[in-house]
Amino acid sequence: MKFASKLIQFDAAPGDRFRPTATPIYQTATFEQEHADRFGDFDYSRSGNPTRKVLEDHVATLEGGVRGFAFASGMAAITSVAHTLRAGDEILADSDLYGGTCRLFTRVLERSGITARYADAGDLATFAARITPNTRLIYVESPTNPLLRVLDLRALATLAHAHNALLVVDNSLMSPYLQRPLELGADVVLHSATKFLCGHADVTGGVVVVKDAKLAGDIAFLQNAEGNALGPFDCFLLQRGIKTLKLRVDAQQRNARQIAEFLAADPRVDQVFYPGLATHPGYELQRSQATGAGSVLSFTAHSVEAAKAIAERAKMFQICVSFGSIHSTISLPGCMSHASVPPEIAATRELPPQLVRISVGIEDAGDLIADLNQALTGADVVATTSSSLAQTEAR
Amino acid sequence: MPHSHDIATVAIHGGRSLDTHASSLIFPLYQTGTFVHDAVGVDKGFSYSRVSNPTVDALEKAIGALEGTPPAVCFRTGLAAEATLFFSLLKPGDHVVLGEVLYGGTIRLFREVLEPFGVHASFVDSADPSNVERAITPQTRLVFIESPGNPVLRLTDIAAIAEITKRHGLLLVVDNTFLTPVLQRPLELGADISVISTTKYIDGHNATVGGSLATHDVALAERFRLIRKTLGSIQAPFEAWLTLQGLKTLPARLRLHCENAQVIAEWLESHPAVARVYYPGLKSFPQHELALRQQRSGGGMVSFELDAPSSTAIAVLNAAQLCSRAESLGGLETLLTHPASTTHADLDHELRAHLGISDGLIRISVGLESPTDIIADLEQAFSAAGCPTHAEEATHEIR
Numbered sequence: 001m002k003f004a005s006k007l008i009q010f011d012a013a014p015g016d017r018f019r020p021t022a023t024p025i026y027q028t029a030t031f032e033q034e035h036a037d038r039f040g041d042f043d044y045s046r047s048g049n050p051t052r053k054v055l056e057d058h059v060a061t062l063e064g065g066v067r068g069f070a071f072a073s074g075m076a077a078i079t080s081v082a083h084t085l086r087a088g089d090e091i092l093a094d095s096d097l098y099g100g101t102c103r104l105f106t107r108v109l110e111r112s113g114i115t116a117r118y119a120d121a122g123d124l125a126t127f128a129a130r131i132t133p134n135t136r137l138i139y140v141e142s143p144t145n146p147l148l149r150v151l152d153l154r155a156l157a158t159l160a161h162a163h164n165a166l167l168v169v170d171n172s173l174m175s176p177y178l179q180r181p182l183e184l185g186a187d188v189v190l191h192s193a194t195k196f197l198c199g200h201a202d203v204t205g206g207v208v209v210v211k212d213a214k215l216a217g218d219i220a221f222l223q224n225a226e227g228n229a230l231g232p233f234d235c236f237l238l239q240r241g242i243k244t245l246k247l248r249v250d251a252q253q254r255n256a257r258q259i260a261e262f263l264a265a266d267p268r269v270d271q272v273f274y275p276g277l278a279t280h281p282g283y284e285l286q287r288s289q290a291t292g293a294g295s296v297l298s299f300t301a302h303s304v305e306a307a308k309a310i311a312e313r314a315k316m317f318q319i320c321v322s323f324g325s326i327h328s329t330i331s332l333p334g335c336m337s338h339a340s341v342p343p344e345i346a347a348t349r350e351l352p353p354q355l356v357r358i359s360v361g362i363e364d365a366g367d368l369i370a371d372l373n374q375a376l377t378g379a380d381v382v383a384t385t386s387s388s389l390a391q392t393e394a395r
Numbered sequence: 396m397p398h399s400h401d402i403a404t405v406a407i408h409g410g411r412s413l414d415t416h417a418s419s420l421i422f423p424l425y426q427t428g429t430f431v432h433d434a435v436g437v438d439k440g441f442s443y444s445r446v447s448n449p450t451v452d453a454l455e456k457a458i459g460a461l462e463g464t465p466p467a468v469c470f471r472t473g474l475a476a477e478a479t480l481f482f483s484l485l486k487p488g489d490h491v492v493l494g495e496v497l498y499g500g501t502i503r504l505f506r507e508v509l510e511p512f513g514v515h516a517s518f519v520d521s522a523d524p525s526n527v528e529r530a531i532t533p534q535t536r537l538v539f540i541e542s543p544g545n546p547v548l549r550l551t552d553i554a555a556i557a558e559i560t561k562r563h564g565l566l567l568v569v570d571n572t573f574l575t576p577v578l579q580r581p582l583e584l585g586a587d588i589s590v591i592s593t594t595k596y597i598d599g600h601n602a603t604v605g606g607s608l609a610t611h612d613v614a615l616a617e618r619f620r621l622i623r624k625t626l627g628s629i630q631a632p633f634e635a636w637l638t639l640q641g642l643k644t645l646p647a648r649l650r651l652h653c654e655n656a657q658v659i660a661e662w663l664e665s666h667p668a669v670a671r672v673y674y675p676g677l678k679s680f681p682q683h684e685l686a687l688r689q690q691r692s693g694g695g696m697v698s699f700e701l702d703a704p705s706s707t708a709i710a711v712l713n714a715a716q717l718c719s720r721a722e723s724l725g726g727l728e729t730l731l732t733h734p735a736s737t738t739h740a741d742l743d744h745e746l747r748a749h750l751g752i753s754d755g756l757i758r759i760s761v762g763l764e765s766p767t768d769i770i771a772d773l774e775q776a777f778s779a780a781g782c783p784t785h786a787e788e789a790t791h792e793i794r
Contacts, residue, residue: 013416016416018441019430020449021427022428025636029420029421042419050423051423
């Protein structure tokens with residue numbers, strides 16, 4: 001079955017006597033048991049819930065894994081994967097990582113004796129040199145957020161396995177429609193389901209899919225032991241959103257491409273980061289491991305003032321953290337989504353302060369471009385005025 | 396469920412629908428529009444959620460258990476229940492007798508919708524059953540009353556009206572929204588159909604809107620389902636689910652609503668700013684004896700008249716801080732309304748006066764806050780609106 005069909009053709013209510021087309025919402029804390037000494041399929045909603053199970057099975061199918069898990073947030077999903085480690089273990093992560101992940105690895109995991117190291121996974125030789133006998137997980141996003149660097153997931157999987165480590169890929173920026181890391185050799189794929197999987201910005205959630213049954217058992221144990229699973233109503237909404245994943249991503253990607261081309265040709269923009277542009281250094285690699293470039297892109301303005309003015313003047317792009325929804329959004333990663341990167345790590349990352357990230361929605365591309373155009377024009381005036389003011393003051 | 400069970404138990408276990416799939420303690424929310432058929436024309440009892448839905452069914456069984464009837468029929472709103480009821484039973488040329496102290500929406504349903512379709516209505520003071528009997532014509536099909544009536548809580552002797560309707564071969568419909576089957580059993584008193592706006596005490600949390608019809612007559616219930624399917628007035632699954640959850644605490648909530656209402660009614664009665672209190676639980680209530688006979692308690696609604704013009708009553712509402720100015724009733728929060736300027740504003744002054752809806756009338760839906768706090772709020776609101784207070788009264792007496 002093709003991916004578009006898999007999104008729709010699944011059993012929404014396995015075993016349900018009424019055969020509803022939408023998954024019933026089992027908004028219940030507990031389940032009655034037939035026997036006092038052994039449990040049925042479900043006993044307590046922290047451990048398992050029928051609504052959640054439909055979602056978990058569906059994402060497992062979409063990512064091509066053996067088992068899926070739904071969590072209360074993307075960070076809860078990452079936490080559960082990280083908690084398969086123990087004191088003394090190490091994580092080697094790419095240096096261009098979502099701020100919240102960086103904060104978890106550095107500020108939280110280090111308390112339990114787990115060390116995170118960061119290196120440029122785009123430079124495989126240097127990256128490999130940072131692997132130690134204690135490295136258990138190699139953790140990357142591709143394309144990275146917010147710089148849209150493309151990492152070679154096949155090569156990273158080979159590298160991880162050569163060192164007896166697992167490759168974990170945060171696939172939030174792509175979704176399983178565009179990229180399926182497990183098929184490229186990764187061991188664990190995870191998502192902030194808040195992004196493309198949900199698509200409507202109305203659920204905070206995360207998912208993990210693995211392809212090894214033993215690892216699946218370990219994550220299931222942690223999901224129950226730590227109590228981070230997604231609630232039934234959110235599972236229902238997420239499941240509902242997933243059905244239109246392809247439609248949304250197709251529309252978003254078409255818009256993103258036009259916007260990227262517009263920005264690339266505009267003199268008020270310095271550099272555009274979008275792997276769908278042939279000029280992007282990761283263009284070919286992206287084509288070899290994904291079926292599209294997605295709809296998140298970033299660009300550098302002439303100055304921080306201009307970047308701020310663009311974000312504030314854009315009317316159709318809401319200033320928001322998060323990405324992947326049907327609404328177009330705009331942010332300055334340096335002071336928003338990546339502000340949680342510990343300063344010592346931020347210092348080693350080349351995150352330009354004038355970087356603007358946009359997540360392109362499903363509005364009309366012409367309207368979005370016109371809006372960016374007016375925002376760039378206004379920002380240009382502001383930036384020119386403030387820099388000439390600064391010069392006047394200096395005198 | 397054996398009949399010996401108390402209503403508090405029935406509210407939780409009566410008509411409980413078991414989830415046979417996962418044995419979920421709480422019945423699942425079937426938020427679905429449609430159902431897959433095993434084969435053409437073969438389904439598992441559910442085909443389309445406008446016709447029926449497992450979660451709505453669960454609510455219907457639970458309300459039926461409270462009413463002591465087969466499963467009730469649930470609707471999007473209380474008015475959708477009433478509209479479906481009338482369209483199920485009436486045709487052009489038919490006549491209906493209604494109690495005159497009635498929710499404004501029911502009156503509007505007749506004036507704006509049913510009368511243009513050729514259904515005629517007579518509104519009578521049903522507190523005197525002979526008025527109902529006099530209004531009956533050869534075209535009369537049903538009698539519809541509300542007891543206690545909104546907003547002055549005028550009671551109608553349900554058993555006495557039922558004796559009349561039976562004698563004339565008519566259906567008696569009672570809107571039991573103010574008391575619910577926990578406090579008043581219209582079907583046991585001889586009524587044929589019980590109507591409830593579940594928005595009020597049944598849900599009890601001001602979280603949903605909904606309505607129900609209950610009857611022992613299975614053929615009649617089927618007629619309601621047919622017309623509901625035709626009009627599309629069925630309750631929504633999520634609303635049904637929330638109502639089902641709310642209903643379980645109905646007896647416990649009502650006990651406290653009634654306790655608080657009694658305390659507040661007695662306090663109001665002793666207040667110098669208050670000319671008159673309408674509460675069936677007060678000995679001074681003209682129909683107190685009837686209340687004792689057909690109700691298990693006075694209920695949670697209290698109305699009172701200020702010895703003051705409309706502007707003062709409005710000032711009291713505006714000065715309230717704890718109590719909310721809001722329509723609806725029966726929820727956890729205490730709500731105040733001024734019927735003369737809101738719910739009954741479109742009636743002329745003379746008719747309002749006839750129904751006892753004076754300019755100074757205020758209706759309280761007594762919530763579950765501490766009655767001491769509710770009283771303190773009313774006292775400060777009276778004072779802010781320039782009403783005489785207990786302290787001033789005392790001073791007068793000393794002089």
